[in-house]
Amino acid sequence: MPQPALVCACCGSRDIQGAGPGLPDRKRCGNCGLVFLHPLPGPEAALAVTGHYETQDPHSAVARSKEAFFLHALQRLDSLCPHKERLLLDAGCGHGYFLEKAVRAGWKPFGLEPAPAAARGARERLPGAQIVEGVLGPDMFPGTRFDAVTLWDMLFLSLDPLSNLVCCQKALRPGGALGLRVRNSSFQQALKRVFSAADRIAPRRFGNNPSVFHVFSFTPRSLRFLLARAGFTEIRVENSPLTSGDPYMAARGSILARTAKHGADALARAAFVLSAGRAFMGPSLVVFAKKPLGQGE
Numbered sequence: 034m035p036q037p038a039l040v041c042a043c044c045g046s047r048d049i050q051g052a053g054p055g056l057p058d059r060k061r062c063g064n065c066g067l068v069f070l071h072p073l074p075g076p077e078a079a080l081a082v083t084g085h086y087e088t089q090d091p092h093s094a095v096a097r098s099k100e101a102f103f104l105h106a107l108q109r110l111d112s113l114c115p116h117k118e119r120l121l122l123d124a125g126c127g128h129g130y131f132l133e134k135a136v137r138a139g140w141k142p143f144g145l146e147p148a149p150a151a152a153r154g155a156r157e158r159l160p161g162a163q164i165v166e167g168v169l170g171p172d173m174f175p176g177t178r179f180d181a182v183t184l185w186d187m188l189f190l191s192l193d194p195l196s197n198l199v200c201c202q203k204a205l206r207p208g209g210a211l212g213l214r215v216r217n218s219s220f221q222q223a224l225k226r227v228f229s230a231a232d233r234i235a236p237r238r239f240g241n242n243p244s245v246f247h248v249f250s251f252t253p254r255s256l257r258f259l260l261a262r263a264g265f266t267e268i269r270v271e272n273s274p275l276t277s278g279d280p281y282m283a284a285r286g287s288i289l290a291r292t293a294k295h296g297a298d299a300l301a302r303a304a305f306v307l308s309a310g311r312a313f314m315g316p317s318l319v320v321f322a323k324k325p326l327g328q329g330e
């Protein structure tokens with residue numbers, strides 16, 4: 034029986050190829066560069082992710098490593114939503130570390146979190162906040178329209194990123210802002226190639242390959258397609274500020290991994306400036322976008 038043609042979840046292209054050496058279970062879109070698991074995992078994958086965040090994730094160390102990013106994100110959101118009485122929904126809020134900083138910056142906090150223990154942690158951290166245990170859906174907070182919705186390091190785990198972003202768009206007031214952070218697929222593929230080459234020269238000398246691939250691995254081009262399809266405008270993709278430390282122990286003492294991280298950050302900043310904002314070489318991307326004014330829904 035013929036298989037239905039694969040379609041890119043970001044740009045809709047049918048130009049889908051193998052993702053290349055070392056990624057046998059993934060496909061790549063020839064138009065926008067999106068890399069994705071094929072076949073997509075079933076609902077049990079979501080349970081495994083929830084279980085990870087319940088029992089294994091070093092959440093306080095991860096939050097500390099993201100301090101510079103959190104402050105950068107709040108500055109950007111502040112410039113996009115400068116008025117008072119601002120409502121912010123952090124989808125995938127974990128234990129509420131980002132929302133805690135958002136409160137100090139003058140935002141009224143709302144959180145959505147599928148992992149029960151993390152949602153409990155967020156409620157304890159933020160007693161006055163509305164923290165709902167669950168996933169992005171059409172009526173997460175009925176009757177409430179947010180000035181900003183943030184999705185930090187969660188969209189790449191979703192099985193349907195377009196539907197998730199449409200829900201965010203509908204939850205925003207007209208003119209409201211979206212903040213999104215994901216891994217940079219182009220950087221992760223280059224990192225994988227460098228480590229594979231180094232491992233061939235000196236087997237096991239440089240530790241585990243620290244490149245990371247989730248259900249979806251986005252490129253700047255794929256993100257622009259996806260956000261435009263979800264109804265966003267003023268889409269701005271940037272290299273994310275570097276996180277500090279190594280909370281997931283990805284480098285495992287590898288000098289090459291630590292050097293690569295900081296060398297890549299310096300290169301990413303230089304390339305972004307020299308290319309007038311067109312080259313994205315950082316390990317992660319951060320995106321800000323707006324819901325158009327004049328859209329009630």
Ligand SMILES: [Zn+2]
Nearest residue numbers: 041044062065
């Ligand atoms: Zn595509």
